Amino acid sequence: MSTHARLSSSGSSRWLHCPGSLKLEEDAGVEEDSKYAREGTVAHSVCESLLLSVLSPSMSARREVEGENSEMYEAAYKYVCDIEKVRPSGRVETYVERRVDMSKTLGLPETYGTVDCLVVGEKVLQVHDFKYGKGIRVDAEDNSQMQMYALGALEEFDASVIEIYIHQPRLKSLSYWRTTKVALLEFARFASERGKLALKMADEGFPLELLASASSCRWCNAKRTCPQLKDRCAPQFRTKKPVPVSASHEEFALMAGQIELAKIYIKTVEEELRSRLLRGVPVRGFKLVDGRAGRRKWCDEELVSSKLSSLDKDFFTHKVLSPAQILKKDKKIYELLEKYIVRKPSEPVVVGAEDKRLGVGVDVKKLLEKKE
Ligand code: SF4
Numbered sequence: 001m002s003t004h005a006r007l008s009s010s011g012s013s014r015w016l017h018c019p020g021s022l023k024l025e026e027d028a029g030v031e032e033d034s035k036y037a038r039e040g041t042v043a044h045s046v047c048e049s050l051l052l053s054v055l056s057p058s059m060s061a062r063r064e065v066e067g068e069n070s071e072m073y074e075a076a077y078k079y080v081c082d083i084e085k086v087r088p089s090g091r092v093e094t095y096v097e098r099r100v101d102m103s104k105t106l107g108l109p110e111t112y113g114t115v116d117c118l119v120v121g122e123k124v125l126q127v128h129d130f131k132y133g134k135g136i137r138v139d140a141e142d143n144s145q146m147q148m149y150a151l152g153a154l155e156e157f158d159a160s161v162i163e164i165y166i167h168q169p170r171l172k173s174l175s176y177w178r179t180t181k182v183a184l185l186e187f188a189r190f191a192s193e194r195g196k197l198a199l200k201m202a203d204e205g206f207p208l209e210l211l212a213s214a215s216s217c218r219w220c221n222a223k224r225t226c227p228q229l230k231d232r233c234a235p236q237f238r239t240k241k242p243v244p245v246s247a248s249h250e251e252f253a254l255m256a257g258q259i260e261l262a263k264i265y266i267k268t269v270e271e272e273l274r275s276r277l278l279r280g281v282p283v284r285g286f287k288l289v290d291g292r293a294g295r296r297k298w299c300d301e302e303l304v305s306s307k308l309s310s311l312d313k314d315f316f317t318h319k320v321l322s323p324a325q326i327l328k329k330d331k332k333i334y335e336l337l338e339k340y341i342v343r344k345p346s347e348p349v350v351v352g353a354e355d356k357r358l359g360v361g362v363d364v365k366k367l368l369e370k371k372e
Contacts, residue, residue, distance in 0.1 A: 006202075007195045009102075009113035009148035016144050016191060017216045019198040020208030024222030036133060039072075043132035044097075044116065046076040051096050051117060054080055071170070072132070078169040079130050086165065086176075088121035095120070100152025105188050108195040115149045125150065125159035134170040136218070139356070140177035147179075147187050154181060214260035223268040233262040260352075 006022070007015055014021040050073075087094070094117065101112040119126035127149050131138060140146060146164040154162075162184060166175040201208050210228035217229050242251055277288045298304045308315040323341050327334040348360045 005110050005112050007106075007108055007111045007198065009111075009145045009152075011219075012144040012148050012191070014216045014220050015198040016194045017213060018209070018211045018220075018228075019194055020201050020210040020228075021216065021220055021222060021226075022198040023202040023205065023208055024210070024226055025220065026202055028222045028225055040132045043072050043075060044130060046072055047079050047116065047130050048097050050076045050080050051083065051094075054084065055094055055096070075132060075169040076130075079128075079167045082165075082167055082169075082174055083117055083119070083128055086126070086163075087119055088124050088126070090122050092122075093120045094118070098153075100149055101155060102148055102152035102188075104155055105151050105185075106192045106195060108192060108199070111148075111195065113145075113149055113152060115153065118149075118153055120153075120157045120159070123159060124161045124163060125153055125157055126163045126165065127153060128165045128167065131166060131168045132170065134168070137168060137171055137173050138166050138175065140164040140166045140175040143177070144187075144191070146177075147184060148191065150179075150184055151188050151191075154184065212261055214264060217261060217264050223264065224272055229261065229265055229268070233258050233265045 006026075011025075014025070083094075095115070096117055098115045098118045099112060100115055100118070103109055103111045115127055116130045117126075117128035119128070127146055129146060129149070143164065143166065146166065150162045150164065158181075160181050162179050162181065164177045164179065166173075168174075197209070210226065212226075212228045212232040217223060217226075220226070220229075223229055242248075244252060244255060247255060273283060273286060274288075276283055277286060305316075321329065323334065323337070326337065351357070
């Protein structure tokens with residue numbers, strides 16, 4: 001059996017919504033892991049080690065992970081604390097990095113995945129997923145990857161209620177969604193049909209059904225070869241369309257709706273440009289130059305500090321911690337000093353209509369009255 005499932009849970013947002021992507025991705029081959037993917041792998045192993053040390057105190061994870069950077073350790077620590085907070089009471093089993101197989105439920109071969117943390121209570125099953133990245137906030141609601149994991153877990157453990165948690169500590173986000181076994185089995189029917197279609201297209205070739213959307217295309221390995229991604233974003237920006245300022249509401253909404261896809265497409269072109277130049281392939285109008293070197297830092301702070309302390313001049317700074325650092329250290333002191341905090345007011349940001357936050361200018365009172 002290959003180490004990668006053909007219809008992977010992590011890639012489900014692609015093959016479910018764009019079934020032809022399986023064929024294009026397989027043709028494109030496996031991409032080398034990016035720096036972020038490698039960082040994510042290390043962060044996951046820190047989480048695993050820390051969580052296991054909490055579950056079996058005889059194991060000391062601290063020593064193992066101390067060597068990692070502190071941001072990574074803090075993210076893993078927050079993840080573990082949050083799992084502890086929401087773990088149900090009563091008889092509970094916790095599994096770390098648990099492989100789950102949903103092939104039987106879906107009627108699809110080689111459909112499996114690995115859950116970061118699975119908590120099995122008496123009536124409830126919790127699926128926890130840790131994401132180290134801080135680029136895109138991921139929502140637990142209707143998340144196909146998590147639903148796939150939950151289906152796999154249900155092949156082994158029974159539960160009527162399923163709770164999904166996506167932990168993104170570096171974005172200060174813990175997204176939660178509660179669903180039922182009945183709803184998941186409904187999702188399984190849809191996933192099974194789409195998976196069969198994706199496999200048929202991959203094994204028999206054309207015609208391919210390609211459906212571009214920001215959520216499917218963002219992580220797709222076939223971006224560089226996909227005709228659909230290019231075709232979907234380009235027409236809205238062609239010159240025969242009205243320029244943004246004179247477009248009607250309808251036309252402008254169409255243009256704005258392509259922003260995310262267009263960004264993905266532009267990033268793909270930029271990556272291809274860089275890759276060609278790095279391979280020595282000339283591209284008219286572009287060249288590679290040396291970028292800025294990273295920040296200077298001491299390779300051994302303790303050693304430098306002991307050398308400086310013997311000198312006449314003072315080379316040390318003593319700075320008050322930031323409000324956020326004080327809040328983390330001591331909530332009472334933070335509350336005492338809160339009146340001295342100033343901060344720049346927030347600026348409105350544009351997000352998609354599906355974003356859970358209340359829109360600026362929404363009358364909360366009226367909204368609550370409506371709900372009652
Ligand atoms: S880039 Fe988008 S449209 Fe093209 S195959 Fe991938 S998911 Fe489908």
